Amino acid sequence: MENKIRVSNLNFFYGKAQALYDISLEVPEREVIAFIGPSGCGKSTFLRTLNRMNDTIPIARVAGDVIIDGENIYAPGTDVVALRRKVGMVFQKSNPFPKSIFENVAYGIRINGIHTSKTDLNERVEKALHDAALWNEVKDRLNTSAFGLSGGQQQRLCIARALAVQPEVILMDEPASALDPIATQKIEELVVELKRDYTIVIVTHNMHQASRVSDRTAFFMLGKLIEYNKTEKMFQNPDDRMTEDYITGRFG
Amino acid sequence: MAQTGALGDKIFRAVLLLAATSILLIVAGIFVMMVQNAMPTIGRFGIGFLFGSEWKPAQEEFGALPFIYGTLVSSVLALIISVPISLGIAIFLVEQAPKGIAKPIAFMVELLAAIPSVVYGLWGIFVLAPFIREYLGPVLQGYLGFIPLFQGRVTGIGMLTGGIILALMITPIITAVVRDVLEAVPTTQREAALALGATKWETTTIVLGNAASGIAGAVVLGLGRAIGETMAVTMVIGNSPQISASLFEPANTIASLLAANFAEATDRTYLSALIEIGLVLFLVTFVVNAFAKILVMGVASRNGKAA
Numbered sequence: 424m425e426n427k428i429r430v431s432n433l434n435f436f437y438g439k440a441q442a443l444y445d446i447s448l449e450v451p452e453r454e455v456i457a458f459i460g461p462s463g464c465g466k467s468t469f470l471r472t473l474n475r476m477n478d479t480i481p482i483a484r485v486a487g488d489v490i491i492d493g494e495n496i497y498a499p500g501t502d503v504v505a506l507r508r509k510v511g512m513v514f515q516k517s518n519p520f521p522k523s524i525f526e527n528v529a530y531g532i533r534i535n536g537i538h539t540s541k542t543d544l545n546e547r548v549e550k551a552l553h554d555a556a557l558w559n560e561v562k563d564r565l566n567t568s569a570f571g572l573s574g575g576q577q578q579r580l581c582i583a584r585a586l587a588v589q590p591e592v593i594l595m596d597e598p599a600s601a602l603d604p605i606a607t608q609k610i611e612e613l614v615v616e617l618k619r620d621y622t623i624v625i626v627t628h629n630m631h632q633a634s635r636v637s638d639r640t641a642f643f644m645l646g647k648l649i650e651y652n653k654t655e656k657m658f659q660n661p662d663d664r665m666t667e668d669y670i671t672g673r674f675g
Numbered sequence: 676m677a678q679t680g681a682l683g684d685k686i687f688r689a690v691l692l693l694a695a696t697s698i699l700l701i702v703a704g705i706f707v708m709m710v711q712n713a714m715p716t717i718g719r720f721g722i723g724f725l726f727g728s729e730w731k732p733a734q735e736e737f738g739a740l741p742f743i744y745g746t747l748v749s750s751v752l753a754l755i756i757s758v759p760i761s762l763g764i765a766i767f768l769v770e771q772a773p774k775g776i777a778k779p780i781a782f783m784v785e786l787l788a789a790i791p792s793v794v795y796g797l798w799g800i801f802v803l804a805p806f807i808r809e810y811l812g813p814v815l816q817g818y819l820g821f822i823p824l825f826q827g828r829v830t831g832i833g834m835l836t837g838g839i840i841l842a843l844m845i846t847p848i849i850t851a852v853v854r855d856v857l858e859a860v861p862t863t864q865r866e867a868a869l870a871l872g873a874t875k876w877e878t879t880t881i882v883l884g885n886a887a888s889g890i891a892g893a894v895v896l897g898l899g900r901a902i903g904e905t906m907a908v909t910m911v912i913g914n915s916p917q918i919s920a921s922l923f924e925p926a927n928t929i930a931s932l933l934a935a936n937f938a939e940a941t942d943r944t945y946l947s948a949l950i951e952i953g954l955v956l957f958l959v960t961f962v963v964n965a966f967a968k969i970l971v972m973g974v975a976s977r978n979g980k981a982a
Contacts, residue, residue, distance in 0.1 A: 476866060481773065508872030518863035521885055531871035581867070588871055 427452040427592060427622045428473065433487035435468055435646075437480070442468050444647045446487070450639075455618050457633035457654065458626045460643035460669070466626050469643070470594050473624065474510040475503050491592070508535055511590035515597040517577035519569035519584070524561050527569050527580055528552060531588035547587060555583035556613050575606025582613065586621075593617065595625040599632065611636050630670055634658045642666045706957070713951035715944055724951060730916040732940075737948040739955055741916040745834070745926040746959065749908065750901035752838030752922070753845055758894055760842075761849035768850075769857040770879055781854070788847035796910030799840045804831035804911060807839075812923060827921035830913075835922040837912035841904055845897035852896055856889030857882060895964065902960055905930040929956040 428450040435443035443465045450456050458466040468477065475496060477483040489496050496506050508531075519527050528548045531537075538544040548565075552558040557579040561572070569580055578598060585593060595614070599607040614623060614636045627633050633640050634654060641651040642663070650663040661667045710717075716724060716737060727738020764784060768777045808831030819825045860882050868878040883890070913925020914935055929952055940946045 474870065476870065479866070479869065504872050504874055507870055512866075512870035514863055514866060514870075516863060518861070518867045520864065520867065520881060530868075531873075534874075534877050535872050584867075584871065 425452050426450060427491065428624075429488075429490040430473075431488045431490075433469070433472060433485070433489060435465070435472060435477070435486075436484040438482040442646050443472075446648045448641060448648060448651050450622060450624065452622050453618060453620070454638040455614060455623045455625060455636050457637035457640045458624065458643060459628070459630065459633050459640060460649075462628075464643040465646040466641075466643045467596055470596055470624060470626050473592070473594055474507050474512055475501075476507075476512065478503065508588050509590055510592040510594060511585035511588065512594045513578070513582050513585055513596070513598045515600055517574060517581050517601070519572075519577050519580050522569060523566045524569050524572070524580060525565040528583050528587045531584060535588055537588065551583040551587035552580075554586050554617070555579045556609065556616070557583055573606070575602050575609060578602060578606070578610060579613065582610075586617075590621065592622045592624065595623065597626050597628060600628060607632070630658075630672075642669060644669075706954075709950055709954045709957065713947050713954050715947035716951045717947075719944070724948075725955065728918060732936075732945045732948070735944055737944075737951075739929075739952050741918050742927055742929045742932050742952060743955060743959065744918050745912070745916075746902055746928040746930070746956070749834055749837045749841055749912065749926065749928055750898055752834065753841035753901045754894065754898055756839060756842035757846045757849060757897060761846050761853060761893075761897070762890070764846075764850045765853035765857055766879060766883075768854055770875070770882065784847050784850050787843070788851070792844070792904065792906040793910075795840055795844055796907040799836060799907060799911035800832075803839060804836055807831045807836055807923075811835075823920040824922050827919070827923050829923045830925070832911060832913045832925055833921075833923050834912065834919075834926045837908045837926070837928070838922070840907050840911055841901045844904060844907060845900050848900055849893045849897040852893035853886070853890055856886045856893065859889070860885040895968075898963055899960060902956070902963065903930055905934045909934050929953070929959075 426449045430449070431447045433443055433446040434441065446469060458470060460466050471477045472485060472489060473491075473496075477485070485497055487497075491506075491510065495501075520530060522530070525548055528551050529544055532544060532547050538547055549558065549562075552561060557576060560576060561580075564571070569577065572580060578601075582593075582598070599610045602610065611632060614625060617623060618638075625633075625636065637654045639652065640654045640657040642649045642657070642661075642665075644665060650657065650661060650666045652662065656662075657666065658670060661670065667673075720727070720737060724737060725739050725743070727736070728740045729736045729738045730741065764780070768781055772780065808829055812829030812831070812835075815825045816829065864881055864885050865878050868881040873881065908928055909931040912927060912931060914927050914931060915925035916927050916932075917924065919926065933949055933953055933956075937949060940949050
């Protein structure tokens with residue numbers, strides 16, 4: 424299968440401190456990739472190199488290549504705004520805008536000028552909410568504030584907001600870590616559902632979550648990629664001793 | 676059995692309560708004192724005091740309207756000039772400026788707040804007034820002279836000069852408050868916008884949306900300062916109790932009137948009139964603040980946050 428993302432020899436620095444060492448991996452299209460590893464291992468930092476979100480940190484520096492659909496996103500002259508539309512992101516803490524439910528989802532559509540008419544906008548918002556499995560819960564209150572939703576609903580709203588701009592890749596940074604088990608389960612089901620149309624990279628602290636939702640898993644330690652394998656193999660018979668120790672809970 | 680520290684907590688609570696109520700007592704005290712001392716003119720002129728447009732102490736004619744007008748117009752003028760500048764500075768400092776530049780600029784803005792009012796007044800007389808008379812006034816008249824606001828003789832002393840001086844004086848406070856408010860907007864909001872493919876400008880509008888109620892609060896703080904500012908305005912506004920459509924004409928404000936005339940107000944009616952107009956200033960400030968509070972609450976509830 425075609426590789427959607429190809430990372431080669433990626434090094435990342437915060438000022439003088441190196442946070443990522445020589446990361447190379449490939450992400451096939453329409454698969455779910457889980458990043459696991461102890462806190463501070465660099466998995467979130469790595470995730471954020473894939474849509475250049477680290478650009479907002481003045482002292483951050485990147486060396487190496489991240490190639491998405493054949494284009495190096497760190498090449499000079501890259502359109503970062505277009506890149507981020509293609510590579511959407513869902514954050515650890517749900518962060519809806521202080522707007523209505525409808526306007527939250529409509530925002531990305533509006534700023535990118537995706538819609539052709541008012542009706543088209545409405546349809547796109549409805550579809551995004553459907554795809555994020557939220558429509559039935561909010562269809563009667565679209566014009567009320569997004570802050571009136573529960574934590575799990577807010578996170579699915581953020582997913583709907585990300586879907587609405589029609590990305591090809593969705594990066595998720597511990598999207599369920601602040602949610603209760605039922606809300607978490609809904610997000611996990613959603614991730615599996617979304618795999619049909621999107622390539623998904625998800626950072627998680629939860630081993631079971633990684634094994635449940637992902638096709639491949641990458642294990643990070645101290646800024647290095649220790650092992651990258653099919654999830655089944657990773658959890659049953661990992662190649663690396665450190666991976667096994669981490670997954671079985673012997674450290675970390 | 677008595678709970679540990681119950682008495683101590685009671686005393687602690689009483690002290691706090693006293694501190695909290697003292698502010699109410701002070702406000703009430705000032706209000707009662709002013710009403711008492713203004714009784715002679717309140718009784719004599721009634722509501723007509725507010726709408727009279729003649730102020731002739733020698734003939735015992737006291738109309739407060741020109742001063743109320745001057746206060747409101749100069750303050751609003753100051754806001755119109757200051758708010759865009761303050762927002763621009765604050766947005767630049769928080770959203771765009773590299774640290775090496777942001778710090779010195781923020782420091783300069785704070786320095787502006789530390790300059791005494793009378794120095795602003797002097798600068799107004801010797802720099803701003805001639806500049807308006809020679810350059811700004813003629814240019815405005817040349818292009819916008821058909822609007823009544825910019826008609827009449829440009830002397831350099833008048834409403835416009837007062838408004839600009841006030842704008843300078845409230846810019847530091849509005850900038851500082853807006854900066855704090857913008858800094859308080861969570862980074863996750865900016866990242867959410869950026870991740871959807873928002874440009875810097877679009878991201879900033881999201882940040883401003885988050886900060887709307889705080890920005891409204893900052894503007895009101897500025898308005899409050901502008902309404903009460905005295906010395907610098909007295910020096911450049913011309914101190915003439917007239918209501919003119921032209922911004923070039925001299926005018927007067929309540930605070931400025933009080934500062935300039937209190938010392939010479941020896942007879943009882945004159946003094947009472949001055950105190951009554953002070954009371955008006957007090958009430959105008961109160962109404963402005965109350966209005967702003969309603970505005971802020973409206974913005975806050977629309978944003979879905981508790982006010």
